[in-house]
Amino acid sequence: MQGTVAIGVLPVGGSRTEHRSGLGAVADEALMLRYGGGDNDAFEILYRRHRAGLHRFVRRLVGASADEVFQEVWLAVIKARKRYRPDARFVTWLYTIAHHRAVDRLRRNGQWPDEALDDEADEAPGPFEAAFGGELADALQAAVQALPAPQREAFLLQAEAGLSLEEIAAASAVSRETVKSRLRYATKRLRAALESYR
């Protein structure tokens, strides 16, 4: 029964939990601290805010094992609730965990390049043309999916999580310059993929 109630508050918009607890306007970091203090409503609101974006981020990065990685990320958040300190934005912390879990998974599958092979190694045009029969947004989704994993991650951290360059650098444990480079290549490739829609 409890589970039914929890599901009932998930859709986007003012949730019952948010309304009941009056936590709707509370910042992520404060919600996480409240959850650490035992307030489960705070976690539900936090989860509802970030579930969709985080799931898309993970799914676009790791594909089929997205649900598993998604769950691992939230379980790590739950586990860390007592020792959470708002040194950075909650969303940066959340996507840092997601980055580590996703990259671990990709490395195991040989889908994450070594540092030496990063960025410029992938200049050849990808299979974007295959997606051009669909709508523009669909083509972009396909183009994002076709980006090399590090560029895809940088783009998603910016587009999906709304992180700044510095935050992306912190989340993915690389320099700001590397992030800039990845985003530059990603943008270049995505623009090229959408050229025919002009």
Place this chain on the structure above:
Amino acid sequence: MNEDCSDRLAALYRAGAADEPDLLLDEAVLEAARRRPLPHPAALATIAVVLLLAVVAHNQPPAPVSAAAPIASAVPPGLDEGRSRIVMMSLSPATERPGMALQPAYYGGTR
């Protein structure tokens, strides 16, 4: 990097990204979040030791009867004769009388 282009791409991407996690996945995460953490292992060990001591104390034989007390008082009054005989049998080495040990009459309830 063209910031404007990058922003427009991000906006376009967000407009086309509507998929969400499965509700069962939501339920699993929220259920995990609601679960209270287990007590510390040290606390669990303490509880186990206390329980063990309680069980041992409960099963310990009564304090030794003083030498001055009559032996008959070891058998509580009110026990029927059959049960008394079982008590007496258990005090005797059964191996000395293997045939008798198998007699059902000595296990009570047949009289």
